[in-house]
Amino acid sequence: MIRTIRAATALAFLITGAIASAQVAEYVPGEILVKFRSNTSRAGLLENLAVRAKRLLTIPRLDVQQIKLPAGMSVMDGVAYYSNMSTVVYAEPNYKKSLDFVPNDPRYSSQWGQKKIQCPQAWDLTQGSGAVTIAVIDSGCDVNHEDLKNKLVPGYDFSDDDPDVTPDGDHGVHTAGIAAADTNNNRGVAGTGFNCKIMPLKIFPNATDAVSAAAIIHAADNGAKVITMSYGSYGESQTEKNAVNYAWGKGVVLFASAGNLNTDAAHFPSDFENVISVGSTNTNDQKSDFSNFGADRVDIAAPGENIMSTVTGGYANETGTSMACPMAAGVAGLLWGIAPAGTTNVEIREAIESTTDPIPNNNNFVKYGRINAYKAAKKFESSIVAIESKPSAVTHWYGTNPDGDESDLLASDTDFYTVSSTIDSLGQVGGVIVDLDYAGNVTTGLRTADLIVEANAPSGTSHQVFFWNYTTNRFQLMRSIALRPSGTNRQKASLPKNLTPFISAGKLRVGLKAIAPRRSLRGTSASPFDLNINYVVLETRESN
Numbered sequence: 001m002i003r004t005i006r007a008a009t010a011l012a013f014l015i016t017g018a019i020a021s022a023q024v025a026e027y028v029p030g031e032i033l034v035k036f037r038s039n040t041s042r043a044g045l046l047e048n049l050a051v052r053a054k055r056l057l058t059i060p061r062l063d064v065q066q067i068k069l070p071a072g073m074s075v076m077d078g079v080a081y082y083s084n085m086s087t088v089v090y091a092e093p094n095y096k097k098s099l100d101f102v103p104n105d106p107r108y109s110s111q112w113g114q115k116k117i118q119c120p121q122a123w124d125l126t127q128g129s130g131a132v133t134i135a136v137i138d139s140g141c142d143v144n145h146e147d148l149k150n151k152l153v154p155g156y157d158f159s160d161d162d163p164d165v166t167p168d169g170d171h172g173v174h175t176a177g178i179a180a181a182d183t184n185n186n187r188g189v190a191g192t193g194f195n196c197k198i199m200p201l202k203i204f205p206n207a208t209d210a211v212s213a214a215a216i217i218h219a220a221d222n223g224a225k226v227i228t229m230s231y232g233s234y235g236e237s238q239t240e241k242n243a244v245n246y247a248w249g250k251g252v253v254l255f256a257s258a259g260n261l262n263t264d265a266a267h268f269p270s271d272f273e274n275v276i277s278v279g280s281t282n283t284n285d286q287k288s289d290f291s292n293f294g295a296d297r298v299d300i301a302a303p304g305e306n307i308m309s310t311v312t313g314g315y316a317n318e319t320g321t322s323m324a325c326p327m328a329a330g331v332a333g334l335l336w337g338i339a340p341a342g343t344t345n346v347e348i349r350e351a352i353e354s355t356t357d358p359i360p361n362n363n364n365f366v367k368y369g370r371i372n373a374y375k376a377a378k379k380f381e382s383s384i385v386a387i388e389s390k391p392s393a394v395t396h397w398y399g400t401n402p403d404g405d406e407s408d409l410l411a412s413d414t415d416f417y418t419v420s421s422t423i424d425s426l427g428q429v430g431g432v433i434v435d436l437d438y439a440g441n442v443t444t445g446l447r448t449a450d451l452i453v454e455a456n457a458p459s460g461t462s463h464q465v466f467f468w469n470y471t472t473n474r475f476q477l478m479r480s481i482a483l484r485p486s487g488t489n490r491q492k493a494s495l496p497k498n499l500t501p502f503i504s505a506g507k508l509r510v511g512l513k514a515i516a517p518r519r520s521l522r523g524t525s526a527s528p529f530d531l532n533i534n535y536v537v538l539e540t541r542e543s544n
Helices: 001-013 041-050 075-082 112-116 119-125 171-180 209-221 238-249 321-340 343-352 373-378
Strands: 029-037 054-059 064-068 088-095 133-138 197-202 224-229 251-259 278-282 300-303 307-311 314-318 384-389 391-396 400-403 415-418 422-424 427-437 448-456 462-469 474-482 492-493 509-519 530-543
Touching: 001 224, 029 075, 029 238, 041 054, 054 209, 054 492, 075 088, 088 209, 088 238, 112 119, 112 300, 112 321, 119 321, 119 373, 133 171, 133 209, 171 307, 171 314, 171 321, 171 400, 197 209, 197 474, 209 224, 209 238, 224 321, 238 251, 251 321, 251 343, 278 343, 300 321, 307 321, 321 343, 391 400, 391 415, 391 509, 415 427, 427 530, 448 462, 448 474, 448 509, 474 492, 509 530
Parallel strands: 133 197, 133 224, 224 251, 251 278, 278 300
Antiparallel strands: 029 064, 029 088, 054 064, 307 314, 384 530, 391 427, 400 415, 415 530, 422 427, 427 509, 448 492, 448 530, 462 474, 462 509
16 A cells, blocks of 8 residues: 555655646545533434444544545535534544655665754764653554564554554555664664663554544644655645644644645645754755745655655665654754753744754745754753763773773873783683773663773774662673774773662773684684773763
């Protein structure tokens, strides 16, 4: 079904010049949406029975009924029939939704989009939070994907009304990866939202206003702080609008793709006031040829062409405002991770829209500009204090001939603490133990915690980072990092935001171990080596 939808979307892109001035919204035949006034459930039942209509479902929180009309009654006749009832607030068609995605041949390349919006710089300020969930309302998700499986919270399939979010095509898998794929895990791609979680809510292949509204309500009621919606239609629904307003009222930030028909026609849900509408730009910060436009309709833009992300069982490039939307949503996830307690969705939205980079020759493309994650994160930087915990002692752990002291680990220079490896069951091993004076004010609820290490050892040597756990009284492996044969290559090991088990009497003990396996690629014994370390510092960020 998704392939059919994709083909239709691509065709619409190709003939946009002919139809841009007259978009036709397609609705579900034989169905309408009706909102009855409060305490009129019996009247609603009688009005349904009078024409032999049937209630299919009631959308929670909105008290809107999805009505199956009797045979022979057109949608417009049904709308007219219910609209004339004194017990009815409104009646409307149940518009179909389509994916805002332009398919192209998959090809692998660098993730230029995150670099364009300065994500690497933003990630130095905030890496989001596992307590922040981004709801991806789309075509489902690959729950076994290596770059997604550890990031998912329970979702739901509103298309088939069951908990199975198995994807119908790759669209939802791709948008989920853009928003918050597993990051800094030595595989695949980086998600814009870094540590944020993903709530996959499936609405395709049977996507309508009713299904979309139900998914939005579910996201808001189940803890999502951000909602990304890479789909739309050209028919306005009061029911979907009410769902958006409900989520906004619960503090959620909502994003929707602006559409791919190179038109300024009204497009929903992106046109709703409480949704941030996202257009697409290319590598040169120009409007993508296909992107919908209009400063009164499109709020911001984000990279949307040839965007690398997850697909079922792998990775590929895709193109469309569908790709731009979750990239912007991921930025909102980052901001929730750095924003102080009490921050509102109004403030998150303002931070994103007020820090955009200008688009050359905007020409009524967007209201603001192209998103900049770093500038947006800087808006909240004053709420975060960065603290460095430095070495107070160093001793050798594995190996012989230690040379140096803790002063050699305080600066990024050419003064090294050195230890020579010795043979054991693993191969050649060298290691040191570094005690740090913990300078932080708290040990839990940290915004970020990173151990910064500069060291070198021969090629093929693995480097492991351990923390002494004072609860279990043993070293706990935290991360493995790569070393270079020479120089002062800086490595960052991201750590848990709760360091309580690793701190006692203001001290934190770190073990650094380098291993050259007993058997090399040529089948010979590993050679002795020197492990050279010249910088070890714990960097933590906490709320001011």
